[in-house]
Amino acid sequence: MTLFPHLFSPLRIGGMEVRNRILSTGHDTVMAHDGHVTDRLIAYQEARAKGGAGLIVVQVSGVHETARYTSHVLMATSDDAIPGYRALADAVHRHGARICGQLFHPGREIMETQDGTAPVAYAPSAVPNSRFHVMPVPLSLGMIGEIVSGYGDAAARLMQAGFDGCEIVASHGYLPAQFLNPNVNRREDLYGGSLENRLRFLREIAAGIRAKTSGDFVVGLRITGEEHDSQTIETGDVLTFCKMLDGDGVIDYFNVVAGTSASLKGAIHIVPPMFFAHAYSAPFSAALKQLVDKPVFVAGRINQPQTAEQVLASGQADMCGMTRAMICDPEMPAKAAKGLVDDIRACIACNQACIGHFHKGYPISCIQHPETGRELTLGIKTPTDRPKRIIVAGGGPAGMKAAAVLAARGHEVTLHEAQAQLGGQARLAQLLPGRAEFGGIITNLAREMELAGVAVKRNAPVTRALVEAQGATVVVIATGGKPHxxxxxxxxxxxxxxxxxxxxxxxxxxxxxxxxxxxxxxxxxxxxxxxxxxxxxxxxxxxxxxxxxxxxxxxxxxxxxxxxxxxxxxxxxxxxxxxxxxxxxxxxxxxxxxxxxxxxxxxxxxxGHDRVADLEAELEGFAGEVHVIGDALTPRTAEEAVLEGLKVGRAI
The missing domain is CATH 3.50.50.60 (FAD/NAD(P)-binding domain)
Known part of the structure; x- marks a missing residue:
C-alpha cells in the first residue's frame, strides 16, 4: 500500500486519464534548436516519463512569429515542427505518461531577439514593462485575429503529433494576462474595459482551439493567482475570470501558479527560491476549487511527495506541479510510489543550474544531479570491468559525488573527511538566513554514497603514507578551499x-x-x-x-x-x-x-577562496592515478564541484 494514496490515484482530465497526480509543469529547457524539438529535449522529457511522472507539460511553443521571446523558443507555427513533436510524444507515451504542450505569446515580455537587437513587441496597449524595459506596440484588431488563429493552428499541430492536449499560457504577465490586467490593457474597444471585454481575447483563443481539435483533446489553462506586484490583476478578478471560463465548458483544467514576468518583485515567484514556504500558492488553488468544476493544479515549492500528498488530501488541488523536484531527481515519482522516501534527492530551490542556466542561455541542469539535461552524454554509468581501490580525500560535494559514482560502478571506494562532519562549505552555507535548505545537498549526497556502498572515515585526513599503506591505486583529491x-x-x-x-x-x-x-x-x-x-x-x-x-x-x-x-x-x-x-x-x-x-x-x-592543494603536492611522483576536482582544483561553486565529481566518477 502506498504511503501517498492521493498522490498516486489516477485523475480524469477531459478526454485523458493520468496515472497519478504528479505534474512536470511547462518550463523552458534551452534544448530546442531553430524552433524545433531536439534529441536532447526528447531524452530530457523521456527521463521524467520513465521516472514515473503522471503528466508532462512541454515548454512553451510560440503561436505567431511575434512570439519569439528568446532565441531558443520552440515554435508551432509550421507543419515542419510536427515530426519533432511526434517523436517527443512517442517517447513520453512509451513510459505511460501523458503529454500536453504549452501554447504561448509573450506580448511585451520579450527577453531577447535572434540577433541581439532590441525587440519589436506587441501588447494590448503601449504600456512598458519594468523588468525588460520594452515599450510595446498596441495590437491592431487584424493582428489580434492572426494571433488567435495561431493558437488554434498550433494546437491542431500538437494533436496531429500525438499530444494528449495543450495548455494556454495566460500566466506570469504574458499576452493573455496582459489583456486581463487593467493596468496594462487600456484599450477602449471590445478587448478593453469591462471584465467581459478583457476576457474576450482569452475566450476567443480557447474557442478557436476547441474548434480546430477533437473533443477528447485536452485544453488546459495556466493562470497566475497572485502576481505579487503593484501593477497587478486583482485576485478576485482572476477567480471571476476562471469561473466565467469554466462556465463556457471549453477549459478542461486550471493550472495555478504565482508571479509575473513584468517586474523584478513579481518575477521571483515564477521559480521561487528557498526563501519561500512550501506550497505557498495552495490557498489560491483551494479558493479556485470552490468555484470551478474542472480539475485544479497548483505549483510553487512543492518539492517532496509528503507536501504534495498534504495539498491533495486537504482538497487544495487535484494535481501538484513538482518540476524542480524531478529536475533534481527524475525518479522521484517511482521512489515515492515504492515508499523509498529516504532515497529521494530533494530539490533545495537554489535556482542555480535550472532557471539560472536558462537565463544565461544554457541548457538547464541541477547542481545536485548534473545528469539532468545531459542524459545523452552523462546519463549512463557503465559498470567497471576492472575494479580499483580508490581513496577520495574530502567529504564536500565534489568528493561525495565522486565517491558515490565510483562505488556505484563497482570500484572499492573509501572517502576520508578531515573534519567530524561531511559537507564542506555547504555546512556553513546552511547557516545563513533562509539558506537552511541548502544543507539538503549534504543529506542527499551522503545518501547516494550509502546506497552505493562507500566506506566513510571522518576525522581522517589523507596523507601519502596513508595512501600507500592502504594500497590505493587511485586518489581523488577533493580537499576544497579556505578563505582568501x-x-x-x-x-x-x-x-x-x-x-x-x-x-x-x-x-x-x-x-x-x-x-x-x-x-x-x-x-x-x-x-x-x-x-x-x-x-x-x-x-x-x-x-x-x-x-x-x-x-x-x-x-x-x-x-x-x-x-x-x-x-x-x-x-x-x-x-x-x-x-x-x-x-x-x-x-x-x-x-x-x-x-x-x-x-x-x-x-x-x-x-572568495584559495584552493587547498597540499595533498596534490605531497603525492607528486605517486605511481597511481591522481585526480583533482572541485575547489581543490580551483575555487568555484557547488555546481562545478558536483559536476566534476560525476565526470571523474565516470572516467576512472
Missing amino acids: RPVIEGGEGTHVVDVWQVLAGQANVGANVLIADWRGDWVGLGLAEKLARDGCTVTLCVEGLFAGETIHGYVRDTMVGNLHRLGVKIEPYARLYGSDGTTIYMEHCASGEPILFEGIDTLVLSQ
Whole structure:
C-alpha cells in the first residue's frame, strides 16, 4: 500500500486519464534548436516519463512569429515542427505518461531577439514593462485575429503529433494576462474595459482551439493567482475570470501558479527560491476549487511527495506541479510510489543550474544531479570491468559525488573527511538566513554514497603514507578551499575577520560592520542579512556592478529586498584597498577614486577562496592515478564541484 494514496490515484482530465497526480509543469529547457524539438529535449522529457511522472507539460511553443521571446523558443507555427513533436510524444507515451504542450505569446515580455537587437513587441496597449524595459506596440484588431488563429493552428499541430492536449499560457504577465490586467490593457474597444471585454481575447483563443481539435483533446489553462506586484490583476478578478471560463465548458483544467514576468518583485515567484514556504500558492488553488468544476493544479515549492500528498488530501488541488523536484531527481515519482522516501534527492530551490542556466542561455541542469539535461552524454554509468581501490580525500560535494559514482560502478571506494562532519562549505552555507535548505545537498549526497556502498572515515585526513599503506591505486583529491586573505594596505588596529569565522561563531563582531564582498554572490548578501538581523549596522561593499551579481536574479532580488527592508547600505564598484584603525579604504572600480568608511568596528572579508592543494603536492611522483576536482582544483561553486565529481566518477 502506498504511503501517498492521493498522490498516486489516477485523475480524469477531459478526454485523458493520468496515472497519478504528479505534474512536470511547462518550463523552458534551452534544448530546442531553430524552433524545433531536439534529441536532447526528447531524452530530457523521456527521463521524467520513465521516472514515473503522471503528466508532462512541454515548454512553451510560440503561436505567431511575434512570439519569439528568446532565441531558443520552440515554435508551432509550421507543419515542419510536427515530426519533432511526434517523436517527443512517442517517447513520453512509451513510459505511460501523458503529454500536453504549452501554447504561448509573450506580448511585451520579450527577453531577447535572434540577433541581439532590441525587440519589436506587441501588447494590448503601449504600456512598458519594468523588468525588460520594452515599450510595446498596441495590437491592431487584424493582428489580434492572426494571433488567435495561431493558437488554434498550433494546437491542431500538437494533436496531429500525438499530444494528449495543450495548455494556454495566460500566466506570469504574458499576452493573455496582459489583456486581463487593467493596468496594462487600456484599450477602449471590445478587448478593453469591462471584465467581459478583457476576457474576450482569452475566450476567443480557447474557442478557436476547441474548434480546430477533437473533443477528447485536452485544453488546459495556466493562470497566475497572485502576481505579487503593484501593477497587478486583482485576485478576485482572476477567480471571476476562471469561473466565467469554466462556465463556457471549453477549459478542461486550471493550472495555478504565482508571479509575473513584468517586474523584478513579481518575477521571483515564477521559480521561487528557498526563501519561500512550501506550497505557498495552495490557498489560491483551494479558493479556485470552490468555484470551478474542472480539475485544479497548483505549483510553487512543492518539492517532496509528503507536501504534495498534504495539498491533495486537504482538497487544495487535484494535481501538484513538482518540476524542480524531478529536475533534481527524475525518479522521484517511482521512489515515492515504492515508499523509498529516504532515497529521494530533494530539490533545495537554489535556482542555480535550472532557471539560472536558462537565463544565461544554457541548457538547464541541477547542481545536485548534473545528469539532468545531459542524459545523452552523462546519463549512463557503465559498470567497471576492472575494479580499483580508490581513496577520495574530502567529504564536500565534489568528493561525495565522486565517491558515490565510483562505488556505484563497482570500484572499492573509501572517502576520508578531515573534519567530524561531511559537507564542506555547504555546512556553513546552511547557516545563513533562509539558506537552511541548502544543507539538503549534504543529506542527499551522503545518501547516494550509502546506497552505493562507500566506506566513510571522518576525522581522517589523507596523507601519502596513508595512501600507500592502504594500497590505493587511485586518489581523488577533493580537499576544497579556505578563505582568501588579500593583502590590505595598513591594517594597523583594524578588527578583521572572515566569513567562515563569523558563521562558525569564532569571531566577535562589533556594532558597525563593513563587509568587503569580492565575489558578489549569496555569501556577502547572506552575511549582511544575518548581521543586520543580529542588530549590527551593516555596509555591504561589492567589487562589482551590484550585490549578488554572480547569482541568479530570483535569489539575488529576494536577498536584496530583504537587505533594503533591514536598512543595509550597499556600495557597488567598491574594491578593498586598505584600513587604518576604524577607517576602511575602498577604491572605486571604475573611477579609481577612494571611498572612505569611518567608524567601522569590524571588517568582514568575503573575498572568495584559495584552493587547498597540499595533498596534490605531497603525492607528486605517486605511481597511481591522481585526480583533482572541485575547489581543490580551483575555487568555484557547488555546481562545478558536483559536476566534476560525476565526470571523474565516470572516467576512472
